[in-house]
Amino acid sequence: MLHFNRCQHLKQITQKCFSxxxxxxxxxxxxxxxxxxxxxxxxxxxxxxxxxxxxxxxxLMGPPGAxxxxxxxxxGQKLGCCVIDVDDDILEKTWNMSVSKKLQDVGNEQFLxxxxxxxxxxxxxxxxxxxxxxxxxxxxxxxxxxxNGIIVYLDVPLIDIVSRLKLMKIDRIVGQNSGTxxxxxxxxxxxxxxxxxxxxxxxxxxxSPEEVANKVLNAVERYQDVDSETFISTRYIWPKDCEQKVSxxxxxxxxxxxxxxxxxxxxxxxxxPKLNSGEWKSLVEATxxxxxxxxxxxxxxxxxxxxxxxxxxxxxxxxxxFACSKIAPVRHLSGNxxxxxxxxxxxxxxxxxSLQLMPHMFTHCIPPSCNYMILxxxxxxTGSAVLNGFSRLNKNDKQRIAVATFFPENGVxxxxxxxxxxxxxxxxxxxxxxxxxxxxQTAIKRMFKDSDFTGFLTVEYGTVLSSANSINWxxxxxxxxYHASAYLDLVSQGFISFGSPVDVCIPTGNFGNILAAVYAKxxxxxxxxxxxxxxxxxxxxxxxxxxxxxLRERKLxxxxxxxxDILKSSNLERHLHLMANKDGQLMTKLFNQLxxxxxxxxxxxxxxxxxxxxxxxxxxxxxxxxxIHSTYNTSGYIxxxxxxxxxxVADRMQDKTCxxxxxxxxxxxxxxxxxxxxxKIKEINQMSSSQLYLLSSYxxxxxxxxxxxxxxxxxxxxxxxxxxxxxNVLKSHVEKLIQNQFM
Numbered sequence: 120m121l122h123f124n125r126c127q128h129l130k131q132i133t134q135k136c137f138s139x140x141x142x143x144x145x146x147x148x149x150x151x152x153x154x155x156x157x158x159x160x161x162x163x164x165x166x167x168x169x170x171x172x173x174x175x176x177x178x179l180m181g182p183p184g185a186x187x188x189x190x191x192x193x194x195g196q197k198l199g200c201c202v203i204d205v206d207d208d209i210l211e212k213t214w215n216m217s218v219s220k221k222l223q224d225v226g227n228e229q230f231l232x233x234x235x236x237x238x239x240x241x242x243x244x245x246x247x248x249x250x251x252x253x254x255x256x257x258x259x260x261x262x263x264x265x266x267n268g269i270i271v272y273l274d275v276p277l278i279d280i281v282s283r284l285k286l287m288k289i290d291r292i293v294g295q296n297s298g299t300x301x302x303x304x305x306x307x308x309x310x311x312x313x314x315x316x317x318x319x320x321x322x323x324x325x326x327s328p329e330e331v332a333n334k335v336l337n338a339v340e341r342y343q344d345v346d347s348e349t350f351i352s353t354r355y356i357w358p359k360d361c362e363q364k365v366s367x368x369x370x371x372x373x374x375x376x377x378x379x380x381x382x383x384x385x386x387x388x389x390x391x392p393k394l395n396s397g398e399w400k401s402l403v404e405a406t407x408x409x410x411x412x413x414x415x416x417x418x419x420x421x422x423x424x425x426x427x428x429x430x431x432x433x434x435x436x437x438x439x440x441f442a443c444s445k446i447a448p449v450r451h452l453s454g455n456x457x458x459x460x461x462x463x464x465x466x467x468x469x470x471x472x473s474l475q476l477m478p479h480m481f482t483h484c485i486p487p488s489c490n491y492m493i494l495x496x497x498x499x500x501t502g503s504a505v506l507n508g509f510s511r512l513n514k515n516d517k518q519r520i521a522v523a524t525f526f527p528e529n530g531v532x533x534x535x536x537x538x539x540x541x542x543x544x545x546x547x548x549x550x551x552x553x554x555x556x557x558x559x560q561t562a563i564k565r566m567f568k569d570s571d572f573t574g575f576l577t578v579e580y581g582t583v584l585s586s587a588n589s590i591n592w593x594x595x596x597x598x599x600x601y602h603a604s605a606y607l608d609l610v611s612q613g614f615i616s617f618g619s620p621v622d623v624c625i626p627t628g629n630f631g632n633i634l635a636a637v638y639a640k641x642x643x644x645x646x647x648x649x650x651x652x653x654x655x656x657x658x659x660x661x662x663x664x665x666x667x668x669x670l671r672e673r674k675l676x677x678x679x680x681x682x683x684d685i686l687k688s689s690n691l692e693r694h695l696h697l698m699a700n701k702d703g704q705l706m707t708k709l710f711n712q713l714x715x716x717x718x719x720x721x722x723x724x725x726x727x728x729x730x731x732x733x734x735x736x737x738x739x740x741x742x743x744x745x746x747i748h749s750t751y752n753t754s755g756y757i758x759x760x761x762x763x764x765x766x767x768v769a770d771r772m773q774d775k776t777c778x779x780x781x782x783x784x785x786x787x788x789x790x791x792x793x794x795x796x797x798x799k800i801k802e803i804n805q806m807s808s809s810q811l812y813l814l815s816s817y818x819x820x821x822x823x824x825x826x827x828x829x830x831x832x833x834x835x836x837x838x839x840x841x842x843x844x845x846x847n848v849l850k851s852h853v854e855k856l857i858q859n860q861f862m
Contacts, residue, residue, distance in 0.1 A: 174244030176268030177339055180312060182305050183252040183292050184283035185273040186328055191249035193332035201246040205238065205254060213237045218251075227293050235260040242267070253293040255311040265315065269342055271335050272316035274413075276401050277305050279324055313430050318342045318421060321413055323397035345422040347389075350592065353696040354383030354710075355703040370423040371484035374477075374593035375491075377586035378567045383706060384693050385592045391641040392417040396617060399643055403611050407446035408437050410607065411600045414642065418596060424483055432483070436476035440465050440511075442825060447472060447601040449608040450820070453754055455778045456769065457614070458762070459605045460821060462786035466538065467827045468682070469632065469784040470504035473589075473597040478508045480593050481585070482516045490582040490861045492853065494566065495524040496559035497539065498628060499531040499682040500785060502549060505587045506542035521860045522547040522587070523853060525559040528841055531681050534789045534807050538830055540839045548856060554844035555675045557687045560588070560629075562846045572850055582857050589631030590689050598635035599642065605780050606644045615778060622779040624650035624769035626761040627659055628683030630690035632782060637694065637732075647777060649733045652768035654678045657737035658686050664735060666726035668709075669718040679743055679760040679793040682785065687713070695721070698728050738767040746770075747797035756820045757794060759787040788814070788827040807831055 177194060179187040188204050195202035203209070206218050214221050214237075222230045235257030244267065255261055264270070281301055284292075292304070299307075318338045322331050341347065349367035358365070365388070368376070373385040394402075394417075402410050411433045416426050424432070437446050443463040450458045464471025485491055495505045502524035509522045526539055528551035539549045552559050566572060567584060576582045589595045602623065609615050623646055625633040633649055640646040653660040655676040662668045668691075675686055692706055699705050709719040721729075738746075746763040750756055758766060762783040773779045787794050791810035800813070808831035815823040842848050 174267065176243055176246050176248050176264075177335070178248045178250060178264055178268040178270045179273060179335070180250045180255060180270050180316060181252070181273035181275060182280050182308055182312070184280045184287060185252075185275045185322070186331060187249040187273060189328045190273065190332045190335060191247045193328055194335055195247045197332065197336065198247070201243070202249070203243055203246050204249045205251050206249075209241050210234060210237055210251070213240075222293065230293055231256055239263050252308065255308075255315050256293070261315050265317075269339055270315050270317045271338060272312050272319045273322055273331065273335075274312075274319050275322045276324055276404075277302060278404075279322075280305055314427060316427055317425070319413075319416060319426055321394075321398055321401070323395070323401040325397060342421055345420065348420045349388045350385040351388050351701070351703075352379035352381050352383035353386055353692050353703060354379065354381045354707040356707070357701075357703065370419055370592070374481055374484045374591065375583075375585055377584075377588075377591040378564060380568075380570075381707070382564065382568055382710070383703070384590055384689065386693055386696060386701075391638055393641070394643045396643070399607070400610075400617050403607050403617065405607075407600075407604055408433055410604050411437065411597070414600050414603060415597065417642075418599075419480075424480060428483065429480075432476060432479040435479060440475060441471075445608075447604055449605050449612070449780065450756075451612075451614070452750070452756060452781075455773075455775050456766070457605075457609065457778055457780050458756070458783045459601065459780050460783050461601060462759075462783060462821075462824065464504070465826050466500065466503040466507050466542070467786040467789055467824050468500035468504060469598075469601075469782065470500045471507070472601050473594050474501075474504040474508035474587065475511070476508075476597050477587060477591070477593045478512055478520075481587075482512055482520065484593075485520075488581075489519070490580070490857075491520045491585050492576070492582055492857055492860075493520065493522040493585050493587050494563045494853065495522065495587050496556060496563050497524050497526045497531075498556040498685055499526070499535040500789075501588065502526050502539040503535070503542040506539070506544065506547040506549070509547055509587075510542070510544040512546075517544075517546040519861075520546060521856065523550055523856055524548070525550045525552050525563065525849065527551075527555045527559060528553050530555050530677060530684060532790050532792070534791065534827075534831070535681065537807070538789070538827075540837050541830060541833060543837055543839065546860065549839045550849075550852060551839060551841040552844055552849070553841065556685055557675065558844050560685075560687065560689065562849050563588070564590075565846050566850060566853070569850075576854065576857060580854075580857050580861055582861055584853075588689070589629055595631050595635060595690070596638075598632060599638045602636040602639035602646075603642065603644050606639075606646075609778060609780070618645060620645045620647035620777050622646070622648040622650055622769075622773055622777060623782065624652055624765045624773065624779055625782040626680065626683050626765040626784055627651045627653060628656075628685035628688065630659065630688040630694065632784065634690045634694055637697075648773075650765075650769060650772050650779070651733055651735035652765040653735065653737040654680045654683055654743070654764050655737065655739065656684050656686055659688055659691070660735040660737045662691075663729060663733050666721045666723070666729070667718065668713060668720075670713070671717045679740055679790065680764050682761055683764070695725070698725055734772050736768045736772050738764040742767045744793070744797040747794060748799070751798060751819065754820075757787045757798075757814070757817075759783065759785045760790050760793050761785055763797075786821070786824045786827060788824050788831075 179191050181187055191202050210218055238260035320334045320338050350373040351367055367388055379385055412430045441463050448460050450460060452458050461469035461472060505522055505524055543549055573584055587594055610617050623636050627633050633651055636649055651659055651663055655678050670686055675684060678684055692710055696706050712719045743760050743763045746767045747758050750758050765781045769779050769781055788811055811828055811831045842852055
């Protein structure tokens with residue numbers, strides 16, 4: 120209901136915006152201002168509706184034994200307000216009998232109904248209300264409460280709840296005597312808690328009621344302060360006048376716009392939220408979905424995406440579309456090396472971990488009366504992952520969101536190319552470009568920065584451009600989860616205790632994956648070294664070693680690991696901005712110099728700062744194939760070429776004093792010619808589907824990827840467009856796609 124009202128408010132504003140546009144003029148600039156105005160007005164509405172000033176209530180929700188009553192009393196004391204316990208102050212006074220006696224007399228179903236009626240007949244303002252464990256199972260009464268309060272979910276680990284209930288010997292839990300185990304009963308209840316909460320307080324094992332009460336107050340304060348979590352461009356120059364307002368965006372705006380108007384990338388204005396060790400330890404036995412919900416809720420303000428809605432998106436994103444229930448499992452390879460398997464999604468690469476979720480977030484954030492064209496540059500895996508992710512939206516959303524993915528026509532593997540082209544749907548197209556990935560990425564950035572072009576599309580077709588590359592914050596953020604999850608899995612499996620350091624080694628092209636690991640460390644995961652692994656296009660390795668980013672006389676080499684055949688690493692700008700204490704002026708200078716002179720040099724102090732956390736090296740083609748061959752011979756495990764690059768560099772650079780987690784970024788099935796060459800299999804000239812089935816017969820690890828096998832079976836050849844390497848030609852093609860889709 121709250122979300123519906125919020126959308127209606129936005130819809131009215133955006134309709135007003137579009138109603139004023141009826142001539143082809145430079146009013147497109149005004150429209151972009153109007154979009155910003157719409158979101159600003161939305162936030163004013165959100166703030167006034169959810170403020171605790173005056174008659175609003177703090178409503179504590181959670182399972183029996185969560186400590187709602189005790190915590191509620193502490194909060195009431197701190198705020199000097201009335202405290203209402205639903206059990207003691209409403210139910211027992213209404214019924215003139217104990218709750219346990221009522222439950223015994225009327226049974227579970229009738230009890231829930233009468234409990235709901237009692238709450239519906241009750242109203243309060245400016246109070247702290249502690250619900251019963253079963254209140255959330257009665258829909259009407261929860262809507263009644265939600266209208267006048269903020270519902271705070273006390274999320275206590277189930278094992279702690281079970282232990283507490285044994286000590287308390289409670290006999291008034293609905294469903295307790297139905298033959299269902301207590302743990303299953305609590306899991307069932309969680310479905311209702313997740314439906315209703317506005318903000319969650321994660322109560323780690325051993326947290327005192329006082330600590331939980333303080334967390335509740337912090338959570339409510341964050342919930343109220345809708346302007347507290349904003350984003351700036353990496354090229355934003357801070358005003359010298361302290362009183363001058365800082366130019367910021369909200370999460371929803373950063374996701375919608377993709378790239379900042381000054382050519383920079385959006386980054387959080389404040390530090391990343393940090394979990395304490397107790398909170399991390401409480402996540403050790405959690406599922407991937409549960410970890411993602413906790414971490415992303417801390418990074419996304421509920422004014423942008425309500426917590427309960429975000430939870431639904433995460434459950435949808437990481438469901439049956441992943442071949443492994445662990446989503447991103449960690450496998451022990453040998454010695455101190457562990458493989459973080461990021462290829463169990465529908466398109467077989469790590470991009471699925473973001474791109475099964477990002478489309479849902481994007482859809483939630485955009486105004487309902489705008490059309491959006493998502494432009495994507497791909498070096499191989501992103502293209503099919505984006506097309507797959509956006510094709511899973513509902514019918515109405517697919518009618519207003521379309522995707523065009525540009526890939527180097529001769530710069531991806533045959534299977535990747537077939538996969539990108541075969542992933543085209545009614546709202547997504549593949550466009551081959553007769554150039555390399557760097558041209559595709561630069562062309563898209565130029566389209567974004569061309570205000571005449573973007574304005575024309577908006578005025579003429581009511582269509583706004585956006586991106587789903589890792590330059591988009593909504594695409595990068597979900598990647599933080601799997602780096603944190605990998606560490607927690609090592610703790611869960613007993614390889615390390617929490618707090619012990621690990622290294623990570625990541626095959627790196629656009630710097631997004633390794634940057635997500637940096638953010639995981641900022642949230643509290645004890646990563647010691649970030650090992651950056653390059654192939655023959657080792658501009659990043661050279662930069663980390665020297666501080667000199669030099670593209671002069673450097674030509675892109677096509678390798679067995681095409682996803683990292685990149686010379687311009689976009690996300691490096693975000694990391695340099697972080698290291699340089701958010702010096703937007705320096706970022707503007709460095710990256711303008713890179714565009715104009717094709718190189719830049721950072722100061723010695725920044726080089727030293729970079730090298731404190733980062734080491735880097737590169738791998739030749741021969742070393743890549745040799746690593747695939749030797750790893751299969753020794754462990755029966757087949758590495759894809761990108762993972763092989765990372766393993767070669769990890770073997771060379773890691774000192775073996777702590778575990779190293781190697782990011783396995785794609786399934787080997789996507790690169791069968793290289794794998795067969797590495798394993799010295801003679802039938803190398805077979806069709807890709809035959810090669811895949813031949814490799815499957817080896818019974819190697821990881822097992823065959825069923826979705827990729829199905830893709831290889833498809834004989835139908837789909838049409839796709841091929842363009843010359845000319846930005847104007849690409850612009851023209853984008854306009855044609857918009858005309859066909861939205862007009």
